[in-house]
Amino acid sequence: MNKLARLLFALSMLCLYGTAWSQSPTRVTITGSVVDTSNNALPSPTLMLLNPVDSSLINFTRADNQGGFEFKNIKNTTYLLKISYVGFLPKQVVIQPSEKETIDLGKIKIQPITLELMEVVIRTAKAPLTIRGDTIEYDASTFKVPPGSTVEDLLRRLPGIEVDADGNIKAQGRDVRRLYVDGKTFFNDDPKAATKNLGAETISKVQVYNEGSEQSKLTGVDDGKKEKVMNLELKEEFKKGAFGKLTLAYGDQDRWAARGNYNRFNTKEQFSIIGYGNNINQTGVNWDDYGEFKGQSAYNWDDVDFGFSSGRRYFMMDGDGLRNWFDGRGFTQNAGGGLNYNFSQKKAKFNASYTYNQVDLDLNEFGFRQTFLADSSFSNSDTTLRADFRNNHVFNTRYENEIDSSNTIIVKASGRLSQNNSTNSSSQLFSSTNVLQKNRLSLDNDNDLNSWNMGAQAIYRHRFNKKKGRSFSFGGAYQNNNSDGAENIFNINRFFQANTFTDQVRQLNNNVNDLRQVKTSLLYTEPLSKKVFGEVFYNLQNTNNQINRQVRNLESNQRVDELSVFFDNQVTFNRLGTSFRYSHEGVNVGFGLAAQQIRLETAAAQDEGLPNFEAPLVRTFNNIVPNLSANVELKNNMYLGLEYGYQINEPRFNDLQPVRNVNNPAFQTLGNPNLQPERQHNMSFNFNYWNPASFISVNFNSDYNLYDSQIVYTQTIESNPSTGIRTTTRPQNLAGGNSLNSNMWINYPLIKTKLSMRINGGINFGLSPTLINDVANNTNNNGVNMSLGLNATPNKKLILDLSANINNQNISYSLREDQNQKIRNYGVDGSVKWNFASKFFLESNLDYNIFRNERLDFKQDVPIWNASVRRLVGKENKFEIRAAAFDLLNRRVTINQGGSLNFVTRNVANTLARYFMLSLSYNIKGYENKLRKNDW
Amino acid sequence: MNVKHFLLIIGISLPLGVFAQELEGTVRYLMTHNWSKKYASEDHMSKQSKEREMYIWGSRSEWKEYTVLHLKANESKYMESEEKAEADMEGWSWRKDLFFIKRNFSNNTTQEAIPMTGKTYLIEDQIHPQNWKILNDLKEVAGHVCMKAFYRDSLKKQDIVAWFAMDLPSSAGPERFCGLPGLIMEVDINNGSLNIAADKIELKKLDKELELPAKLKGKKVNEEGYLTALRDHFKLQIDQDRPTFWGIRY
Known part of the structure; x- marks a missing residue:
């Protein structure tokens, strides 16, 4: 109805009202009384006057003890009188406008509810x-x-x-x-x-x-x-549904990709299937697809280790092997898929999934490494060709049951079966600065590794109904990891000296590794007052690891005794601790102490079943460790967090092994059975601020570690005409190492909803001590990185982004200050997302990266330009056609620059460069016909 | 349409009935938030993102907390409870925003402190009860037989179902809901996105429970000023494709 009609209607209503007024009173009084079916008065029922058109409430009153009621001085119009009384059916009476000033409804009978x-x-x-x-x-x-x-x-x-x-x-x-x-x-x-x-x-x-x-x-x-x-x-049928997507893509140079998923669900069950295959370096699926695949079991955090964190390493199943992890180096052919089933009721939840994935990698990499000694340095350049095939079958299941309000149980089991075959062929050219000594080392290794893991976990939690906050938890886990591998090694070392000669090694290594871990944890929490909570916890963990490494010389077909070992290691960890927490008005502070014991037992023999070389070495380390944590929620969405802990970790098993690994004769490793546990102070600080009105956010965090005893790889470098340059690393405990890492993110809207600025930055300092040929060297690694970005959204159809970043890393070696390195990486990145016509989208980005190291006279610029156009097709946008060009300038390589201890490295790897692709996608539910902002 | 509007105007011009209230005590409400449902009732968010949210988080997107309503003579004060409804949150404390809704039904005045997007709005005005429709359903909540009432909040785009007790004469209720002929025992917003249900009624003499904090810091507004700020918030969130319930009380 237009405005005029409405006005006319209102006027006519007024006229009608006026006419009525001339005959009837404007205000009336409605009276009456409420009785039951036997005419007995009902005390104080509720009476409501409703608008008869939409039942909206106009007035209400409560009758007196005799059920009598009165609405005084109300407009004389039509009402719906509703009477309600406990135990009776609500009754409605229509009241028409009256000509008298009082409308007496008399006795109104209401019916009881049976x-x-x-x-x-x-x-x-x-x-x-x-x-x-x-x-x-x-x-x-x-x-x-x-x-x-x-x-x-x-x-x-x-x-x-x-x-x-x-x-x-x-x-x-x-x-x-x-x-x-x-x-x-x-x-x-x-x-x-x-x-x-x-x-x-x-x-x-x-x-x-x-x-x-x-x-x-x-x-x-x-x-x-x-x-x-x-x-x-x-019943409204169980909410059922299905969704899914399928993408097929093909490009030049036989590039292809296929990806699909299908999910079916109802209120209780979710079933999903996913699959992918490609030769464009997507080794898995992205977070969104993984989340949809796992559905309601995508995010489960079950920690079996109770009490404050002691920084102990424990074994975790890493997702399902389906996630994309590609590091940018080489060419891969990939395939994978999986099935997932979830069942969920109010109290019980069940999940089971199976996934498979495989990656076939071809890598061609050039590496350069310069190593500094007290009075000299040497460098090696390394050309590696690697073919690597790996696959994983992963099975996961989880059951959670909230038996009642006070008891919850969670049981998990998982298994993995993996295979890895790789061929490495590497040619390393060594040269030394002061001595004209050169050699070329050719390494050809074939590795075959079969492994399986299986594990189970259980958590039980009991909350005491008598006292809120009192609870008891039990956690237990068992893990068994097993691998069996063979390394076939063929090395040739050629020396280019006055009398050129060649040294050749052919060797077959058999490695069998078996790890079994049992652990259990108990936790009891008691509220000591409304604000103070006490906790007692106990952790017990026993790990048994056996390595059998048998090395055979293929020329003599004899075991190489000095390289073969059967090594058996037992670690028993016991911890009893208590902590107190104060918790009030956004302040949560905790302090705890724990007594812990690490018992290490190691034994070595020539082979499994043969007598030990010497009696098993048993060492016990007892410590008291403190822990402090504070979380404060300040006014205006500001949060402060502070944590301090002292961590003690037993040495890694491989570092204790008393025999040499000579797979690469130029870089040999040797374990150290006398290693002590690593001991360190850990401190962390974080600050968050968020303004929900202006959308300004500031995040800062910082971590500091100081080692009382750090396991450091010391180096012994020998150079002689018969072996060339040979580095042997050996782990040792050293004190004084420390590191500081700080990061900051700021998001600041310049023009509300249109233009925002972001600043990210980080500062890190690290001091790593080491021994080079028994001479102490301290390497300082100082880095600063900074990035500044602008994001503009002039309208809903256009998103522009521009950012620049600087990454500076300075490395100084106390041993050779003249060799201090300055590594510089710079980048500029611009991107555009444009919905330039209905259902048409253009997306493009240009990423310009500059890599520098002046001392090594290294300069390389890598500009990468990608562009794509896509169009949604169909009534519900169920189809998407996309034409994409990757790396239009054909310049993509992957460069890593770094340095630590006494060396500086740089690696340049080839990878997928320019290619074009056309893809067709189908989405059962249709694609979103708008630009994705992804800003939250 | 027009008849309705016309009658509605008549309706508003009439004062609502007020009881001589003898009810004194404290009602505890259990608030059950369901984030997936809240997200699903956002009209401006894409169907795909809502379904995705529901698929991944639907089975465990509930969050419970307690609030209390103190009732005395013709006054009520609604605020957060000291008690925690989530057993997992025992031993952890969040900072509480300044929040209360205090009403005086004999003077028809309200005094409120409502947090919104990091600010506190101090509202002082007359009571603006919701334009309830009374429906024909009965249900028991915490031992009291209740009648059903309905209200559509066109600004927040919420369908609100309230259950008021036929035998508890008070016009008070949880959050900003009031104006029914019995105490509001349960409120359900957008089909379970937020459910507020009385679970404990303690009739007792109240002492200082209805007093307001001595220091009140915030932006002083009347009802219209508060609604304007709320309207601006909704407009901005919808424009930015963000859920509207971020930063406000649902």
Whole structure:
């Protein structure tokens, strides 16, 4: 209706009102009293005056003790008077405008609700009762019947309904002659056909009401005969659905990709299937696809280790092997897929999944490494060709049951079967600065590794009902990891000296590794007051690791005794601790102490089953460790966090091994059975600020580690005409190492909703001590990185982003200050997302990266430009066609620059450069027809 | 349409009935937030993102907390409870924003402190009860038989179902809901996105429970000023494709 019509209508209403006014009073008083069916007065019922059009509440009052009521001085118009009284059916009376000043409604009778409905439906079943005229309906699903029951079984339980032996139904004492299902006749007129055949679980509501007879329906004349009719309302079907996507892509140079997933679900179950394959370096799926695949079991955090973190390493299943992890080097062919099933009810949740993935990598990499000695340095350049195939079968299952409000149990089991075959062929050219000594080392290794892991975990939590906050938890886990590998090694070392000669090694290594870990944890929490909580925890962990490494010389076909070992290591960790927490008004502070013991037992023999070389070495380390944590929530969405802990970790198993590994004769490693546990102070600080009105956010965090005892790889470098330059690393405990890492993110909107700025930065300092040929060297690694970005959204169809970053790293060596390195990486990145026509999208980005190291005279610029156009097709945008160009300038290589201890490195790897691709995607639910911002 | 509007105007011009209230005590409400449902009832968010949210988080997106409503003579004060409803949160404390809704039904005045997007709005005005429709359903909540009332909040785009007790004469209720002929025992917003249900009624003499904090810091507004700020918030969130319930009380 337009404005004029409305105005006219209002005017005419006013006129009508005026006419009425001339005859009737504008204000009236409504009186009356409320009685029950036997004319007894009902004390204080509630009376409501409603607008008859939409039942909106206009006025209300409460009657006196005799049920008498009065609405004084109210507008003289039509009302719906509603009377409500506990235990009675609400009654409605229409009140017309009156010509007199007082409208006396006299005695209004209200009907009681039958005791059955009141007690059984309202009080016991807690089901809402709906009254529509003379129909009373309620949610029948709140009445529990055994699974497999029919509607008849359900009806027998419902108040006011009787079902005799033959299945005839009576409602409120009268026969039910007709029965509808969802308002329609079911099969035929016999009500029993429905009640005996339908399952009780399909019914949501039962309605009983009076209906005119068939005859009156035909003639349209009310013959006064009413029949009891029952209507069964069917449950809104279990919410069912399905979604899925499929993408097929093909490009030049035979580039291809395929990816698909399909999910089916209802309120209780989720089932999904996913698959992918490509030769464009996507080794897995992204977070979104992984999340959809796992559904409601995508995010489970189950920690079996209770008490404050002691920084102990423990074994975790890393996702399902489906996630993309590509590091940018080389060319890969990939395939994978999986099945996932989730079941969830209010209390019980179950998940099972199986996934498979494989990656076939071809890598061609050039590496340069310069190593500094007290008086000299040497460098080696390394050309590596690597072919690597790996696959994983992963199985995961998890069951959670909240048995009741105080008991919860979680059980998990997982397994993995993996295979890895790789061929490495590397040619390393060594040259030394002061001595004209050069050699070329060719390494050809074939590795075959088969491994399997399996593990199980259980967590039980009990909350005491008597006292809020008192709880007890138990956690237990078992893990067994096993691998069996063979390394076939062929090395040739050629020396280019006055008398050129060649040294050759052919060797076959068999490595069998078996790890078994059992752990258990207990935690008891007691609220000491409203603000103070006490905790006691105990952790026990036993790890047994066996390595059998048998090295055979392929020329003599003899075991190489000095390189072969069967090594058995047992670590038993015990910790008993307590902590106190203060928790009030956003301040949460905790302090704890724990006594812990690490018992290390190592034994070595020539081979499994042979006597030990010497008696097992048993060492025990006892310590008291503190822990402090503070989290403070300040005003205005500011959060401060501070944590301090002292961590003690036993040495890694491989570092204790007493034999040499000579797979690469130029870089040999040797374990150290006398290693002590690593001991360090850990401190962390973080600050977060978030303004929900202006969207300014500031995050800062910082970590500092200081080692009392650090396991450091010391180096012994020998250079002699018969072996060339040979580096042997050996782990040793050294004190004084430290590191500081700080990061900051700031997001600052410059123009609300249109333009925002972000600043990211980080500072890191690190001091790593080491020994080079028994001379102490401290390497300082100082880095600063900074990035500044601008993001503009001028309108909903255009997003522009521009950012620049600087990454500076300075490395200084106390041994050779003249060799200090300055590594510089710079980058500029611009991107555009443009919805340039209906359903057409253009996306492009240019990433310009500059790599520098002046001392090594290294300079390389890598500009990468990608662009794509896509179009949504179909009524619900179910199809997407996309044409994409990757690395249009054909310049992509992957460069890593770094340095530590006494060396500086740089690696340049080839990878997928320019290619073009056309793809077609189908989404069951359709694609979003808008730009994705992804800003939250 | 127009008849309705016309009658509505008549309706508003009438004062609502007020009870002589003898009810004194404290009602504890259990608030059950369901984030997936809240997200799903955002009209402006894409269907795909809502379904995704529901698929991954649907089975465990509930969050429970307690609030209390103190009732005395013709006054009520609604605020957060000291008690925690989530057992997992025992031993952890969040900072509480300044929040209360204090009403005086005999003077028809309200005094409120409501946090929104990091600010506190101090509202002082007359009571603006919701334009309730009374429906024909009965249900028991915490031992009291209640009638059903319905209200559509067109600004927050919420369907609100309230259950008020027929035998507890008070016009008070949880959050900003009030104006029914019985105490509001349960409120359900957007089909379970937020459910507020009384779970404990303690009739007792109240002492200082209804007093307001001595220091009140915030932006002083009247009802209209608060609604304007709320409207601006909704406009901005919708414009930015963000959920509207971020930063406000649902």
